[in-house]
Amino acid sequence: MPDTGSVLEMESARAELQLALTDRLLLSEKTEETLTELVAGLLAANLNYSSNATQQRRREATDGVEPVFYEVKRGRVLLRQGDEVTAQKILELEALQQQYRTDWSLLSLVGMVLLIALAVFSLWRYVVHFQKRVRYQRVRHLYPLVLVVLVGMVALTRGSLFLGEAVAQAAPLEPFTSVLSYGYAVPFASGGVLLMLLVNVQVAWAFAAVFGVVIAAMTQDLGMTVFALLSSFAALYGMSQYKQRTALTRAGMIVGGVNAIAALGLGLLAQPNQQLTAFAFQALCAVVGGILVSVVVTIVIPPMEHLFQSLTDIKLLELSNMNLPVLKDLAVLAPGTYHHSVVVGTLAEKAAEAIGVNALFARVSAYYHDIGKLQQPQYFVENQKDGRNPHDDLSPNVSALILVSHVKDGVAYAQEHGLPQPLIDAIPQHHGTRLIRFFHEKAKQLAIEDGREVDESKFRYPGPKPRSKETAVLMLADSVEAISRTLSDTSPTNLRVMIQCAIKDVVDDDQLDECALTIGDLSKISEAFLSVLAGMHHQRIEYPDSTEKSGTDVEASLPDEDSSSKFPDQTYH
Known part of the structure; x- marks a missing residue:
């Protein structure tokens, strides 16, 4: 329809209809009003505006115009002061401006590449420094993991x-045509959350900052960069602990709320005069972006855990299930070792909490640290029954070899059952290179009688020494628990002296040289051990005598017999 000047709107058509009825018919006022309402109801629009058709016609008209080229020689002055600005001059100036834009886009690409390269290099340097500073890692291949997450997030x-732009172009009405609104639905925080769960919060914060630089280089939009940073920071704050799968949903809701506030603030700052529906749609897209963070992380984290052998808190909780085959075998075949491991786990968890390290890892590593004893449980004092000790028939050297072998057997058993590498590493590190003192002293006594020298290295565990605070805590907890079983006096004062002596013995043996424990940490660990052991060895209530005692009362009134007191000097384990 080439001419739309004669097209009437509905209100104009109704007015002309009423005028025609008034001019051509002589009717009473009431009849005229009734007839006008009746005829007006029959009017219907037969011409509607189509946004898509209009855009299509415009594109067709643009494509149908033949390009016009103007040649401007180098050095020619396009416009001098005082010259008349003609249509020709305007075309020449616009062509020159377009040329500058093309050159600038190439320079922008170079600048973007430089910024991203610098950001990636900074992240690499931080990760390398972090690996050197902290020996214990929850993931084996840290930098490849960070790089994969960065590339995936880009x-x-x-x-x-791109999808947001396509949806905006296809949308027929505002505010659905706003490309900016769909940008708020991008789950910018997914990368930071992934690295927080797979590695730790320090690497996640570093990644969030670097990814903000990457977003700035990609979008050249300060508002979108600020939004991405705020979204990532909110996600890291909301994911303080990941002990349940629902934590991701909760974090997604927190991110969605922060995103909505950030989008509203940026919208008021940049376009304060836009309609309320536009603000509402931007906030809705921002909430969707927060929810998508939890969706993306939930989908991606299982394969990332497997691919990079990462150890998350959820994985640790799964491994702490006492119904798993390894722990069930330990409970049945080596019940003394099982009980020892559970108590060591309680001690290690309490101490790790006291010094601010991964308490869950400390506890779970304690459950598996002695699984190598499943091969020959009867050679370890906590599993011996009826006072029979098979080491009485063996030489000290053979006994030492049997004790040392449980470390190698434990590593092999853990690998066979697919335990994560950090838990496998804790098995040899919980003994370090400590001396098997009982059999070393026994060998020295026999050597004096035979006039021989004793090679101390044959009575030491192969190591390595603890390389993290968690495994150092495990070593201390293991030693303290074993010695506590030999005490006849378990008063708090005696327990405190025992704990301090056990820790001093480990320190004097240079077993903590490769971890970052401080004197302050050791003091906190000592107090944590004391609180657990004092609770375990509390004094029992003395029941009054009764003339009529049930079997339960008689059993309760009997004094406890510390079976480990039969072997006060056998603290090897």
């Missing part, structure tokens, strides 16, 4: 922005 962001 691809996810680019794809999401």
Whole structure:
């Protein structure tokens, strides 16, 4: 329809209809009003505006115009002061401006590459420094993991922005045509949350900062960069602990709320005069972006755990299930070792909490630290029954070899059952290179009688020494628990002296040289051990005598017999 000047709107058509009825018919006022309402109800629009058709016509008209080229020689002055600005001059100036834009886009690409390269290099340097500073890692291949997450987040962001543009172009009405609104739905915080769960919060914060630089280089939009940083920071704050799968949902809701506030603030700052529906749609997209963070992380984290052999808190909780085959075998075949491991786990967890390290890892590593004793449980004092000790028939050297072998057997058993590498590493590190003192002293006594020298290295565990605070805590807890079984006096004062002596013995043996424990940490660990052991060895209530005692009363009134007191000097384990 080439001419739309004669097209009437509905209100105009009704007015002309009423005028025509008034001019051509002589009717009473009431009849005229009734007839006008009746005829007006029959009017219907037969011409509607189509946004898609209009855009299509515009594109067709643009494509149908033949390009016009103007040649401007180098050095020619396009416009001098005082010259008349003609249509020709305007075309020449616009062509020159377009040329500058093309050159600038190439320079922008170079600048973007430089910024991203610098950001990636900074992240690499931080990760390398972090690996050197902290020996214990929850993931074996840290930098490849960070790089994969970074590349994946760039691809996810680019794809999401492209999809948002396509949806905005296809949308018929405002505010659904706003490309900026769909940008708020991008799950920018997914990378930071992934690294927080797979590695730790320090690497996640570093990644969030670097990814903000990458977003700035990609979008050249300060508002979107600020939004991405705020979203990532909110996610890291909301994911303080990941002990339940629902933690991701909770974090997604927190991120969605913060995103909505950030989007509203940026919208008021940049376009304060836009309609309320536009603000509402931007906030809705921002909430969707927060929810998508939890969805993306939930989908991606299982394969990432497996691919990079990462040890998350959820994985640790799964491994702490006492119904798992390894722990069930330990409970049945080596019940003394099982009970020892549970108590060591309680001690290690309490001490790790006191010094601010991963308490869950300390507890779970304690459950598995002695699984090598499943091969020959009867050679370890906590599993011996009826006072029979098979070491009485063996030489000290053979006995030492049997004790040392449980470390190698434990590593092999853990690998066979697919335990994560950090738990496998804790098995040899919980003994370090400590001396098997009982059999070393026994060998020295026999050597004096035979006039021989004793090679101390044959009575030491192969190591390595503890390389993290968690495994150092495990070593101390293991030693303290074993010695506590030999005490006849378990008063708090005696327990405190025992704990301090056990820790001093480990320190004097240079077993803590490769971990970052401080004197302050050792003091906190000592107090944590004391609180647990004092609770375990509390004094029992003395029941009054009764003339009529049930079997339960008689049993309760009997004094406890510390079976370990039969072997006060056998603290090897």
